[in-house]
Amino acid sequence: MTIETLLFKEISILPELFLGISIIYLVLYSTFLAGNSPYPLIQNSLLYLGVLVLLLVLYLLVNEKLDVLELSVFNNSIINDYVSFFSKTVITILSLFCILMIQQYLKDQKLNQFEYLLLILFAILGLFLLCSSNDLITAYLAIELQSLAFYVLAAFKKNSTFSIESGLKYFILGAFSSSLFLFGSSILYGISGTVNFEEFKDLFFWALPGNVVNLSDVTNNLYFESKENSQIALNYPYSLQKKLFFSNVFFDVNLLQLGLIFILISLFFKLAVAPFHVWAPNVYEGSPSSSTFLFSVVPKLAIFVLLMRIFYYSFYGMIEYWRYFIVVVIILTIIVGSFGGLEQRKLKSLLVYSSISHMGYSLIAFSTGTFEGIQMLFCYLVIYSFSGLSIWSIFILVRLKTNYNSKQNKDLTDLLLLGKSNSMLALFFTTVLLSIAGFPPMIGFLVKISVFLTAIESSMYFVALVSILCSVVATFYYIRIIKIFYFEKSLVGKLYYPLNNQKSILISVLFFSFLFLFINPTLLFLLSYKFSLLSVVGIF
């Protein structure tokens, strides 16, 4: 008992605790600051306090034990392992960049009420919990925390019809998809009597393709196993005995499959992959650019971590069932993402379609079902997030001198002659665009071919062929942006405000990390190797 107390396993969620307490403190701070006026403008002090909180969270994350040890707390509902550690670190860094980049935009668009930053921090808290959730209920709550913050962020510009409309759309469709998640979870709970991923793994790891599985066989098997290993015997029989009231019930695997498909659909809604993408262009275009920046860059990694936990850790035995569904979705997504972007005239909606097609490529790596697949998925997501970060930062930072405040959305032609007026920024933009298009010699090329390699290794030739041909189509709309920077002969361009020093330093840090990663990508591959080692521990 004393040892238990001394160990105090809950210490492993210290970053989340710290973040939560800081949010409460910041609420108090800003209401105190508000004084008489009902809506105090965001002070730079609040913003920098937010940055400080995130930096401290980053410190707490990195300071944690980085070993292979898994710590599960709160009745095994929250788990801390290398996967969650790493995704949290990436999310923190991304959101740090985000907050610093959108500072000026918030001031210009008069979005600088203090709630904005607090909502961002709430969303980050939700993403943290999502990364380390170990059962369906925690995952659901974390998704809701994250999404509710995002709904408000989408509708934050109160005097704009578009913003309100997109917030409402986002809310309705998000709530719908969350309900699908709950429905799927309830089916799984009805079959198994548990919502914990680890217990799912114990129950269904032997549920190989077939029609009917007798769960009592499975549990006997488990008992048989647990006798051999005393440590497992201590942990498992209690928990399982309590829940396995159904021990002699036969159940239909198709029902289980139905539950899994519901969960998949709900998470695909969140990732905005076709055919569940229809809300995305509308919502992303309508909401303020700073919010869109957050939606499209930060949460993808966390949702993929949840997907990995459910489908690789718990239900890997059922891969033959869920894989084909994902393959169909991949092909649709990549076709929609590549062809949909062709006719876009606004930079924002173009980036939305680009992100849709990139989710398709990530799903290729996800659906391979191999160790390398997970490794490359992580590489791809990290590189994709950082290049998305760069593109959106430039999108936010380039501020037109004329009619900027009245114009919420940028046309592609607003970037006319950027190559002449701000050549370094144009060069950086070109590099990132080519990298996103997967064009050599950029880091995006390397991770893209790694994804295709994993697809070929698991014999998904058709998917690889379709997606690589679609990527050529997608290249067209990336090089069209480059054309607008450099080739147009128009003499009248737009004027932009120059960047300040802080932003220039951030941008150049991103730029040189891109260059460095291509010359020496070993670092990325090593980190992702460790990442995948932990996430697929269920397979072995």
Next chain:
Amino acid sequence: MFYTKNLLSYVLILPLIGAFSLVIIPASNRNLLRLVALNFSCLTFVLSIVLWIFFNKSIGTFQFVNKFFWIPILNLNFTIGVDGISLFFILLTTLLIPICLLASWDSIQINLKIFLISFLVMEFFLIGVFCILDVLIFYIFFESVLIPMYLMIGIYGSRERKIRAGYFFFLYTLLGSVLMLLSILYIYHQVGSTDYEVLLTFSFSALEQRLMWFSFFASFATKVPMVPVHLWLPEAHVEAPTSGSVILAGVLLKLGTYGFIRFSFPLFPEACFYFTPFVYAMSVVGIIYTSFTAIRQTDFKRIIAYTSVAHMNLVMVGLFSFNVIGLEGAILQSLSHGFVASALFLLIGVVYDRHHTRMVKYYGGLVHVMPIYITIFLFFTMANIGLPGTGSFIGEFLILTGSFKANTTITFFSATGMVIGGCYSLWLFNRIAYGNLKIQYFNEFLDLNKREFLTFLPLILGTFVMGLYPEIFLESIHFSVNMLIESMYF
């Protein structure tokens, strides 16, 4: 500290150093920029001549081999080396780059710095393509060439149609090469390495060979270009600036034939034999169709562009004859086409700089006012037809001899192309050089100046030497080609 082993690395890295040193020179100092770029490219050329001198002509294996680690955990390394086949392509590249810089000495007015940097970076990529001994990194370099070329067409192109031309160029080439990428990934998956010399020891099954050959073909045929996918070439040529056209015709088209020799032949020999009739048919259609098309063009550059297509298709006929004579002829014809077509594009550039039009109908009777120009033009027109004494004659003769052994009918049809070639070249020359001077359009004429004459001089000498004593080039090619042919048959 000067090891000949590292010579190739120096040749490869020197243009990149030049590009980086251009970055720190302010854009306003135009003269210094041009001088630095020219000096670096000339130094690269001198070093590549040294490379030729130190090249051992009596062995057919790779020389100056160097290996650098890139991603050791994935077994991807950066291996470079040259053999007789790639040596002359490197020499051609390093020769043409300073000529291009000289040719566009005054004509580039805006964005000079970006122009020079992209030129040197392109030289780095092109030399890289010819000396990389790793399929995946070959692909990276092969694709990277597109970026500077796309910028060059887009920024320095002359008309509004340049954007369309840039898209054509970029997307046609990309569409072909992504299929090659899939095959390369499959190879990596099967063999576990993309190192060229490891791949040579591996043999694929017949079905794999056919599929992969076809996807490599899609990429290389777009570069050559074979007929249905040749549409990007006239567009890109017409819109590109003079120096861009020179590099495009002189080196970029050779990437296709080089790719066939280097990768398709030794890796998929069975598929090569299987697909020979298909390639023959496409090449012959290409030769005859593009020759006829060239006759009815009104744009100076388009005529030469279609001529290039015809000549490169003749090279394809030589390649697929699969004997030493045909293959050597194909390589020699590639080189001589690199000289002749580049010179013709430079000649177009000369009159374009003066009169800013490329329409043939505005020119006439230039022999009265620009005698030196017309003399050089006559020489290269004759070289284009394949007059004995020029390199093209040797190349075409060897190609036709080689293909005569393999397929007489195809030789007959290919030879028709040469006859039509005489037709369009001489007619073009007639229209430009003879007749009355068209004073109603232009009334100021200026013959070649010293700089322009000096840009033509190495090309004239090269064409002559290649025509009079081709053994200088062939003796280095013999052993490599023999090894290649042997590895294909056995």
